[in-house]
Amino acid sequence: MATTEGSILDMGQRMAAAGQIIGLSEGDVLGLAAALSSVGIRAESGGTAFSKVMVEISKAASSGGAELDEMARLAGMTAGEFQQLTKDTPIEAIKGFVVGLKNAQDSGENVFATLEGLGMTSVRLQQAVLSASSASEMFTGAVESGNKAFKEGTALQDEAQRAFGTTQAKLDMLENTFNNIAGEAMNSFLPALGGLAEWA
Numbered sequence: 001m002a003t004t005e006g007s008i009l010d011m012g013q014r015m016a017a018a019g020q021i022i023g024l025s026e027g028d029v030l031g032l033a034a035a036l037s038s039v040g041i042r043a044e045s046g047g048t049a050f051s052k053v054m055v056e057i058s059k060a061a062s063s064g065g066a067e068l069d070e071m072a073r074l075a076g077m078t079a080g081e082f083q084q085l086t087k088d089t090p091i092e093a094i095k096g097f098v099v100g101l102k103n104a105q106d107s108g109e110n111v112f113a114t115l116e117g118l119g120m121t122s123v124r125l126q127q128a129v130l131s132a133s134s135a136s137e138m139f140t141g142a143v144e145s146g147n148k149a150f151k152e153g154t155a156l157q158d159e160a161q162r163a164f165g166t167t168q169a170k171l172d173m174l175e176n177t178f179n180n181i182a183g184e185a186m187n188s189f190l191p192a193l194g195g196l197a198e199w200a
Helices: 005-022 026-038 043-063 066-075 079-088 090-106 111-117 123-134 136-163 167-199
Strands: none
Touching: 005 026, 005 043, 026 043, 026 090, 026 123, 026 136, 043 066, 043 079, 043 090, 043 123, 066 079, 066 090, 066 111, 079 090, 090 111, 090 123, 111 123
Protein backbone atom coordinates (compact mmCIF):
# COMPACT_ATOMS: atom_id res chain seq x y z
CA MET A 1 0.00 0.00 0.00
CA ALA A 2 1.43 3.34 -1.05
CA THR A 3 1.77 6.34 1.19
CA THR A 4 2.03 10.02 0.41
CA GLU A 5 3.69 13.04 1.96
CA GLY A 6 0.24 14.22 3.04
CA SER A 7 -0.42 10.98 4.91
CA ILE A 8 3.01 11.10 6.52
CA LEU A 9 2.51 14.70 7.61
CA ASP A 10 -0.95 13.99 9.05
CA MET A 11 0.29 10.97 10.96
CA GLY A 12 3.40 12.81 12.16
CA GLN A 13 1.33 15.69 13.48
CA ARG A 14 -0.82 13.27 15.47
CA MET A 15 2.22 11.67 17.07
CA ALA A 16 4.44 14.73 17.47
CA ALA A 17 3.42 15.61 21.03
CA ALA A 18 3.86 12.07 22.34
CA GLY A 19 7.11 11.75 20.44
CA GLN A 20 8.46 14.90 22.06
CA ILE A 21 7.44 13.71 25.52
CA ILE A 22 9.29 10.40 25.23
CA GLY A 23 12.34 11.86 23.49
CA LEU A 24 11.94 10.98 19.81
CA SER A 25 13.58 13.16 17.19
CA GLU A 26 11.53 14.81 14.46
CA GLY A 27 13.03 12.33 12.00
CA ASP A 28 12.04 9.40 14.24
CA VAL A 29 8.44 10.62 14.28
CA LEU A 30 8.37 11.09 10.51
CA GLY A 31 9.87 7.63 9.97
CA LEU A 32 7.28 6.03 12.22
CA ALA A 33 4.56 8.00 10.47
CA ALA A 34 5.76 6.72 7.10
CA ALA A 35 5.81 3.09 8.25
CA LEU A 36 2.39 3.28 9.90
CA SER A 37 0.65 5.10 7.07
CA SER A 38 2.14 2.69 4.53
CA VAL A 39 0.14 -0.21 5.97
CA GLY A 40 -3.12 1.70 5.99
CA ILE A 41 -3.23 3.04 9.54
CA ARG A 42 -5.27 6.24 9.42
CA ALA A 43 -3.89 9.31 11.15
CA GLU A 44 -7.23 10.29 12.75
CA SER A 45 -7.53 7.11 14.80
CA GLY A 46 -4.32 5.13 14.46
CA GLY A 47 -1.99 8.05 15.04
CA THR A 48 -3.61 8.88 18.35
CA ALA A 49 -3.78 5.23 19.36
CA PHE A 50 -0.14 4.54 18.55
CA SER A 51 0.83 7.67 20.47
CA LYS A 52 -0.71 6.03 23.53
CA VAL A 53 1.37 2.90 22.88
CA MET A 54 4.51 5.02 22.78
CA VAL A 55 3.62 6.70 26.07
CA GLU A 56 2.77 3.35 27.69
CA ILE A 57 6.19 2.00 26.76
CA SER A 58 7.85 5.05 28.29
CA LYS A 59 5.69 4.82 31.44
CA ALA A 60 6.49 1.14 31.91
CA ALA A 61 10.20 1.84 31.60
CA SER A 62 9.95 4.63 34.18
CA SER A 63 7.78 2.74 36.66
CA GLY A 64 9.21 -0.75 36.37
CA GLY A 65 7.24 -3.77 37.47
CA ALA A 66 5.35 -6.45 35.56
CA GLU A 67 4.61 -4.34 32.50
CA LEU A 68 8.28 -3.51 32.02
CA ASP A 69 9.17 -7.19 32.44
CA GLU A 70 6.64 -8.19 29.79
CA MET A 71 7.74 -5.55 27.28
CA ALA A 72 11.35 -6.55 27.82
CA ARG A 73 10.44 -10.20 27.27
CA LEU A 74 8.82 -9.36 23.95
CA ALA A 75 11.86 -7.34 22.92
CA GLY A 76 14.20 -10.19 23.89
CA MET A 77 15.96 -8.20 26.60
CA THR A 78 16.27 -8.03 30.33
CA ALA A 79 14.12 -5.46 32.10
CA GLY A 80 17.20 -3.37 32.83
CA GLU A 81 18.32 -3.44 29.19
CA PHE A 82 14.91 -2.41 27.91
CA GLN A 83 14.63 0.30 30.53
CA GLN A 84 18.02 1.74 29.55
CA LEU A 85 17.20 1.51 25.83
CA THR A 86 13.97 3.42 26.38
CA LYS A 87 15.92 6.14 28.14
CA ASP A 88 18.83 6.34 25.68
CA THR A 89 17.20 5.52 22.33
CA PRO A 90 13.40 5.39 22.68
CA ILE A 91 12.83 4.69 19.00
CA GLU A 92 14.81 1.46 19.35
CA ALA A 93 12.69 0.43 22.34
CA ILE A 94 9.52 1.02 20.31
CA LYS A 95 10.91 -1.02 17.43
CA GLY A 96 11.96 -3.78 19.83
CA PHE A 97 8.47 -3.97 21.29
CA VAL A 98 6.73 -3.96 17.91
CA VAL A 99 9.08 -6.52 16.35
CA GLY A 100 8.83 -8.68 19.46
CA LEU A 101 5.05 -8.60 19.29
CA LYS A 102 5.18 -9.73 15.66
CA ASN A 103 7.52 -12.58 16.57
CA ALA A 104 5.26 -13.61 19.43
CA GLN A 105 2.24 -13.65 17.13
CA ASP A 106 4.14 -15.70 14.55
CA SER A 107 5.03 -18.25 17.22
CA GLY A 108 1.37 -18.68 18.14
CA GLU A 109 1.14 -16.49 21.23
CA ASN A 110 -2.23 -14.91 21.98
CA VAL A 111 -1.08 -11.34 21.49
CA PHE A 112 -4.50 -9.92 22.33
CA ALA A 113 -4.14 -11.38 25.82
CA THR A 114 -0.59 -10.07 25.94
CA LEU A 115 -1.70 -6.54 25.12
CA GLU A 116 -4.55 -6.70 27.63
CA GLY A 117 -2.05 -7.79 30.27
CA LEU A 118 -0.11 -4.63 29.48
CA GLY A 119 -3.22 -2.52 30.02
CA MET A 120 -3.71 -1.95 26.29
CA THR A 121 -7.36 -2.96 26.29
CA SER A 122 -8.79 -0.49 23.78
CA VAL A 123 -9.78 -2.20 20.52
CA ARG A 124 -8.53 0.79 18.53
CA LEU A 125 -5.21 0.71 20.34
CA GLN A 126 -4.83 -3.04 19.80
CA GLN A 127 -5.61 -2.66 16.10
CA ALA A 128 -3.03 0.10 15.76
CA VAL A 129 -0.22 -1.80 17.46
CA LEU A 130 -0.97 -5.06 15.63
CA SER A 131 -1.11 -3.24 12.31
CA ALA A 132 2.20 -1.63 13.21
CA SER A 133 3.66 -5.06 13.93
CA SER A 134 2.84 -6.07 10.35
CA ALA A 135 5.13 -3.23 9.27
CA SER A 136 7.87 -4.10 11.75
CA GLU A 137 10.36 -5.03 9.03
CA MET A 138 9.93 -1.54 7.54
CA PHE A 139 10.65 0.41 10.72
CA THR A 140 14.44 0.53 10.49
CA GLY A 141 14.50 1.74 6.89
CA ALA A 142 11.67 4.17 7.53
CA VAL A 143 13.27 5.76 10.58
CA GLU A 144 16.63 6.03 8.83
CA SER A 145 14.94 7.66 5.83
CA GLY A 146 12.93 9.98 8.06
CA ASN A 147 15.98 11.21 9.94
CA LYS A 148 18.02 11.59 6.76
CA ALA A 149 15.27 13.49 4.96
CA PHE A 150 14.60 15.71 7.97
CA LYS A 151 18.27 16.61 8.33
CA GLU A 152 18.59 17.30 4.62
CA GLY A 153 15.37 19.28 4.66
CA THR A 154 16.48 21.32 7.66
CA ALA A 155 19.75 22.14 5.94
CA LEU A 156 17.89 23.15 2.80
CA GLN A 157 15.49 25.34 4.76
CA ASP A 158 18.39 27.06 6.56
CA GLU A 159 20.10 27.69 3.24
CA ALA A 160 16.89 28.99 1.69
CA GLN A 161 16.25 31.30 4.62
CA ARG A 162 19.71 32.80 4.26
CA ALA A 163 19.44 33.06 0.48
CA PHE A 164 15.86 34.18 0.06
CA GLY A 165 14.40 34.98 3.48
CA THR A 166 10.84 34.62 2.21
CA THR A 167 7.94 32.66 3.62
CA GLN A 168 7.19 31.11 0.24
CA ALA A 169 10.74 29.80 -0.08
CA LYS A 170 10.44 28.17 3.34
CA LEU A 171 7.12 26.58 2.41
CA ASP A 172 8.56 25.26 -0.85
CA MET A 173 11.48 23.72 0.97
CA LEU A 174 9.17 22.14 3.55
CA GLU A 175 7.09 20.61 0.77
CA ASN A 176 10.25 19.24 -0.86
CA THR A 177 11.30 17.74 2.47
CA PHE A 178 8.11 15.73 2.77
CA ASN A 179 8.28 14.70 -0.88
CA ASN A 180 11.77 13.36 -0.19
CA ILE A 181 10.58 11.52 2.91
CA ALA A 182 7.72 9.87 1.02
CA GLY A 183 10.00 8.92 -1.87
CA GLU A 184 12.75 7.48 0.29
CA ALA A 185 10.27 5.70 2.53
CA MET A 186 8.55 4.03 -0.42
CA ASN A 187 11.91 2.87 -1.81
CA SER A 188 12.51 1.16 1.53
CA PHE A 189 8.99 -0.25 1.74
CA LEU A 190 8.43 -1.67 -1.76
CA PRO A 191 10.35 -4.96 -1.29
CA ALA A 192 8.67 -5.60 2.07
CA LEU A 193 5.25 -4.69 0.71
CA GLY A 194 5.77 -7.07 -2.18
CA GLY A 195 6.51 -9.82 0.31
CA LEU A 196 3.36 -9.01 2.25
CA ALA A 197 1.31 -9.13 -0.96
CA GLU A 198 2.69 -12.57 -1.82
CA TRP A 199 1.98 -13.80 1.71
CA ALA A 200 -1.63 -12.52 1.49
